[in-house]
Amino acid sequence: MKNPFVRFKDYESCKREIPLDGIIRSKDIVIDKLVAGYENIVEEEVKSLVWVVERSRLMETYSKAKEVISDLEYTAEDIEEFCYELDSNERLPYLITGPSGIYISALCNHAKETEITLKLNELKRKMHLIGYQLPEGKRLIVEGDMGNFIGTRLEGGELIIEGCVKDWVGAGMRKGKITVRKYAGYHTAEWMMDGEIWVEGKIRGIGKIINGKVYEMGKPANPSYSSSPSYEGYIR
Amino acid sequence: MKRGNEESITRALNEIWPRVKKKHLFPQIPTPVVGENDEAVAIEMKDKQIILNQRVCEKLAEEMPREDVIEALLDHGTSHYTYCPWDLSTHLFLYSETKQVIKDPEMVKRVTGYFMDIVGNTYCVKEKGTKIPELYKYLERQSHTFQRTELDKVISSLYQRIWGVNLDVSGYNDLSGRLSRIPYLDKDRWSKSIKSFARIIRPLLESEKEKTAGDGNSQNTMGDHGLSGYSEEEIEDGLREFAGKTGNPEEFKEMVSDFEDELKDLGFGETGGMGRGHGESIDADLLFYMKLAEHFNIPIQKIPMEKSGSMHPHSHTPWEVGRPFQDIDIWTSFGKIIPGITQVWNKREGEIFGEMEGTPDCIIVIDSSGSMVNPTKNLSYAVLGAGCASDAYLRSDSRVAVYNFSDAAAGGKQLLDFSRNRKEVYGTLCRYFGGGTNLKLKDLEVLRRKSKTDIFIITDMQITNLEKVIDYFSEIDNRVTAVYIGRHNRYAKRFEEATQKRKNIALYNVDKKEDIPSIVLGKIKEYFRMAS
Numbered sequence: 180m181k182n183p184f185v186r187f188k189d190y191e192s193c194k195r196e197i198p199l200d201g202i203i204r205s206k207d208i209v210i211d212k213l214v215a216g217y218e219n220i221v222e223e224e225v226k227s228l229v230w231v232v233e234r235s236r237l238m239e240t241y242s243k244a245k246e247v248i249s250d251l252e253y254t255a256e257d258i259e260e261f262c263y264e265l266d267s268n269e270r271l272p273y274l275i276t277g278p279s280g281i282y283i284s285a286l287c288n289h290a291k292e293t294e295i296t297l298k299l300n301e302l303k304r305k306m307h308l309i310g311y312q313l314p315e316g317k318r319l320i321v322e323g324d325m326g327n328f329i330g331t332r333l334e335g336g337e338l339i340i341e342g343c344v345k346d347w348v349g350a351g352m353r354k355g356k357i358t359v360r361k362y363a364g365y366h367t368a369e370w371m372m373d374g375e376i377w378v379e380g381k382i383r384g385i386g387k388i389i390n391g392k393v394y395e396m397g398k399p400a401n402p403s404y405s406s407s408p409s410y411e412g413y414i415r
Numbered sequence: 416m417k418r419g420n421e422e423s424i425t426r427a428l429n430e431i432w433p434r435v436k437k438k439h440l441f442p443q444i445p446t447p448v449v450g451e452n453d454e455a456v457a458i459e460m461k462d463k464q465i466i467l468n469q470r471v472c473e474k475l476a477e478e479m480p481r482e483d484v485i486e487a488l489l490d491h492g493t494s495h496y497t498y499c500p501w502d503l504s505t506h507l508f509l510y511s512e513t514k515q516v517i518k519d520p521e522m523v524k525r526v527t528g529y530f531m532d533i534v535g536n537t538y539c540v541k542e543k544g545t546k547i548p549e550l551y552k553y554l555e556r557q558s559h560t561f562q563r564t565e566l567d568k569v570i571s572s573l574y575q576r577i578w579g580v581n582l583d584v585s586g587y588n589d590l591s592g593r594l595s596r597i598p599y600l601d602k603d604r605w606s607k608s609i610k611s612f613a614r615i616i617r618p619l620l621e622s623e624k625e626k627t628a629g630d631g632n633s634q635n636t637m638g639d640h641g642l643s644g645y646s647e648e649e650i651e652d653g654l655r656e657f658a659g660k661t662g663n664p665e666e667f668k669e670m671v672s673d674f675e676d677e678l679k680d681l682g683f684g685e686t687g688g689m690g691r692g693h694g695e696s697i698d699a700d701l702l703f704y705m706k707l708a709e710h711f712n713i714p715i716q717k718i719p720m721e722k723s724g725s726m727h728p729h730s731h732t733p734w735e736v737g738r739p740f741q742d743i744d745i746w747t748s749f750g751k752i753i754p755g756i757t758q759v760w761n762k763r764e765g766e767i768f769g770e771m772e773g774t775p776d777c778i779i780v781i782d783s784s785g786s787m788v789n790p791t792k793n794l795s796y797a798v799l800g801a802g803c804a805s806d807a808y809l810r811s812d813s814r815v816a817v818y819n820f821s822d823a824a825a826g827g828k829q830l831l832d833f834s835r836n837r838k839e840v841y842g843t844l845c846r847y848f849g850g851g852t853n854l855k856l857k858d859l860e861v862l863r864r865k866s867k868t869d870i871f872i873i874t875d876m877q878i879t880n881l882e883k884v885i886d887y888f889s890e891i892d893n894r895v896t897a898v899y900i901g902r903h904n905r906y907a908k909r910f911e912e913a914t915q916k917r918k919n920i921a922l923y924n925v926d927k928k929e930d931i932p933s934i935v936l937g938k939i940k941e942y943f944r945m946a947s
Contacts, residue, residue: 193544199537199577203598256593260611267607301516301614 206260209253213261213286216247221278234351237331240278241312244285255295258286266302276326280308287319288312288336299323305345310338313355327364330357333374346383349376352391368393421469424449427485428467435489438543442497447489457636458488460644465492471636474560478553479546487546491637494535494543495644499602503645503653506531508660511670512606516613520673522620526613528640529570533612534599540578541600548580554636555584561636566619569594590615642677650681658706662794662928668699700791701841707794708802711931715774715807716894728760774811775894776833776866779804780859781844782874784821784852787900790845796925797873797900798844803931804871804896805840815840816862821848823855830858833866852878856887863893873898873925876906885913888920895920898934902926 220243265279283306287295293316299306305326313319315335324342333352340357346364349357354374362380369386377394385393385400393400425448432446447465449472457471467488475484500506509530513523539545554561555571563571571584572591577599593615597608642650658667671678734743734757742759743752751757781801788795805815814833817840821827827850831843852874863870870888876899878884888895897920899907907924914920923934 194542197537197541197577198579199541199595199599202577202595203601206596256596260596263607263611298614301610 206257209251209257210260210264212251213248213253213257214264216244216251217261217265217279217282219247220244220282221275237281237308237311240281241285244278244282245289248282248285248289253286253290255287255290255292255297258283258290258295259297259299261286262297262299262302262306266304276304276307280306280326280328281311284309284311284313288314288317294318294320296320297322299325300342309340310336310357313338315355324361329359330355330376333357335374343380347386348378349374349391349393350386352376420473421449421451424467424469424472424481424485427481428489431482431485431489435486435493438490439493439497442493444493444496447492458492458638460492460495460638460640463496463644463646463649465489471561474557475550475553478556479549483546483549487550490539490543490545490547491532491535491550494539495531495640498538499531499534499605500640503642503649504656504660505605506640506645507653507657507670509605509609510673511657511661511666512609513613514669514673516610517617517620519624522617522624523613523673524639524641525620525635526616527609528635529566529616530599530609530612531640532635532637533570533573534605536574537577537599548574548578548582552580552582555582563636564623566616566623567636569616569619590619642674642681647681650678654702655706655709658703659710662707664700664703664791664794667703668791671699671702700845701838704790704795704798704802704845705837705841707799708806711799711803713803713807713932713934715811717774728762730761731758732761733757734759774808774813776814776816776868777804777808778816778818778859778862778868778870779840779844780818780820780854780870780872780874782821782852782872782878783819783846783848784827784877785849786852786875786877787847787849789847789849791847794928796928796931799928800898800900800925800931800934801844801871801873802841804873804934805837805844808869809835809837809840814866816865816868817843818859818862819843819846819848820852820854820858822851822853823858824853825850827851827853828855828858830862832862853880854878854884856880856883859887863891867893869894869896871896871898873900875900876904876910878906881906881909885910888914889917892919896923896934897921898923898925900925 220240262283287297287310295318297320299321300323302323305324307326308328308331309321309325310319310330310333311328312332312334313330313336317336318339319336320339320341322341325340325344327345328347328350329340329344330338330348330352331350333349333355335353335355337355338357340359343361344359344363347366347369348359348363349367349371350369351372352368352374353372356374357376359376359378359380363378363382365384366386367378367382367384368376368388368391371386371388371391371393373391375392375394378400379396382393382395382400388401428447428449436442444463444465447467449469450459450466451469452459457468457475459466459468467485472481472484472488500509506527510523510527513526513530517523517526536547539547551571551574554563555568558568568584569587569590571582572587573594574580575582575584576591576595594612597611598604599608601608645653657670661667728744731744731747733755734748734752735754738759740752742762744758744760748757779801781797783797787797790798805817808815814835816833817829817831819829827848829843829846831839834840859870862868870893872895888897897910897914899910899922903924907922911922914922923930925931925934
């Protein structure tokens with residue numbers, strides 16, 4: 180019987196390695212490592228139904244995140260891609276917004292770049308705790324609306340949110356500058372120690388400020404009133 | 416001169432095409448042709464036919480061998496049929512994914528087009544051995560002639576990075592760096608990839624849109640990717656698959672509206688908008704349910720054969736004295752009338768298709784009251800189920816009448832007389848009243864008397880005059896297929912109890928889309944003979 184494929188006998192595939200293959204391979208390795216690091220820190224946290232934002236817990240999670248990422252080499256693009264991985268929930272079985280925000284903040288704080296831009300406009304969920312402990316000399320620009328506790332305990336860095344933020348922005352910040360291009364929620368600058376918060380839109384409520392300056396639509400907005408302060412919140 | 420050039424390009428094309436075809440493993444597309452238009456677009460695709468623009472080919476051939484130009488363009492065009500998008504369903508999938516990032520339809524079309532170009536070109540560069548890089552190098556050198564936009568330059572810069580070839584493009588490192596992280600050749604990740612791609616190039620598109628607001632001219636040199644590139648069958652298949660994949664009438668409607676002009680050119684929506692209901696055109700909804708229903712095939716139980724009553728000769732027996740002469744078979748009796756030799760025919764009643772042969776017509780009764788899903792907003796199993804039932808009868812050459820009711824006594828109803836027009840049927844099925852639930856049995860009776868017919872009713876059974884409906888169905892002999900939507904409720908239970916002894920009524924439940932194929936139309940618990 181005649182081989183029907185004989186016509187293709189001399190066909191040779193010209194398949195070759197192109198730089199794209201290498202770029203994707205190395206990027207996938209980095210993202211896998213970031214995902215593994217995240218899984219590592221949320222192993223314990225996942226047991227809690229409600230993640231309570233309290234100082235000791237934040238510090239503990241942040242220390243663990245620092246430890247996990249200490250050997251990782253990554254870029255700002257990797258962080259951005261990791262955020263979308265988290266949001267899509269395809270590879271990660273659970274997203275606990277508290278620890279994930281701390282983890283992303285740790286990644287930003289320890290990235291090689293001094294200026295990082297994260298284009299997060301298309302996230303389906305709001306990220307919390309972005310900019311946590313952002314150190315001096317770092318500039319973090321986040322495009323998109325964010326959740327609660329943005330810029331908490333800021334350590335001198337500059338955080339720019341190209342969108343709105345929810346409650347507790349700049350809570351307990353020590354120094355540095357936070358700029359919010361649109362609106363901010365309740366408890367803005369709660370327990371703020373120093374630094375500046377510029378909200379270009381309206382602020383729904385200012386918290387108890389110890390020191391530092393808050394501006395609303397370009398004008399000083401340090402409180403003559405304060406909303407019920409308690410440095411404890413819940414992230415579900 | 417022009418004619419001479421066209422002939423020489425056609426000659427070159429005819430020489431090169433077999434080679435390209437072999438390289439791409441013999442795709443089933445017609446031999447490309449040479450055409451001419453004034454646009455700076457090198458290649459056009461219509462009904463699976465690649466058309467090379469003679470003017471642009473000539474321009475490109477000023478610096479590159481003509482054969483290389485043609486081969487590169489053919490590689491590019493063919494890769495759209497053999498790799499990305501491959502078919503309209505994938506094209507629409509990529510389009511709908513991009514739509515999640517960018518809302519402007521024109522921008523979405525451009526993003527989808529550029530993404531498909533990058534995938535196709537990169538596939539050729541990696542797997543086929545092609546002159547596409549040389550072509551892009553020349554396009555960039557002659558960027559003014561070919562009206563290359565900033566986005567085109569960014570894409571060329573990306574090619575430079577991911578193909579590892581020098582295309583003489585400088586700058587755009589940030590954007591091309593971000594774009595180079597996208598796994599273009601991984602089909603399983605196209606959903607995420609095109610979204611990332613759209614996110615990255617959106618600012619550029621927006622600024623381009625502002626700049627070109629006056630002339631609106633920002634063409635892709637390698638051609639635009641509209642629906643005209645596909646054959647009619649592919650468009651039918653693509654719409655069907657997209658309807659199945661999305662399962663969301665709103666998303667489908669949005670897509671249809673984005674491609675409205677092209678679809679109209681291809682003959683869709685010729686009947687015009689329904690313009691009924693709340694005054695909105697629901698053509699896209701109609702198309703959505705028509706295409707979605709094509710995924711399901713509901714069987715119809717045929718009416719069994721009936722005895723016609725006429726006698727036909729069946730076998731021989733010896734003639735006996737006293738038996739009638741007219742039954743004698745003269746051929747086997749040798750012309751003699753002698754008992755024992757003469758044979759008579761034994762006759763039997765004939766079994767042939769009687770009056771009700773095949774599939775009867777059907778009255779589709781659909782509930783569109785407030786407790787039912789609005790088919791224009793969400794996927795309505797009632798409309799889908801009724802659509803599938805209608806299709807089954809129409810496929811069997813029967814006619815379908817539709818009785819769409821909500822609060823029928825107060826005028827909340829729409830009737831369609833027996834028809835074979837699928838669009839009319841779906842048009843009536845898609846009508847949503849959203850009021851109370853009352854069935855006017857007189858209307859149904861008028862339809863029932865017109866033809867010997869099956870009845871298909873689809874409702875959630877929360878009918879205010881349910882008892883009357885049950886009595887009515889218990890009195891008639893027509894085959895009734897009753898389908899209730901949603902979970903088992905007390906109304907459905909009541910209907911079930913009251914009709915379970917009736918052999919002509921079959922009850923089904925549809926709680927999810929997958930339940931629809933389990934309906935057997937006209938199924939009866941035991942063969943029930945229609946009263947003639």
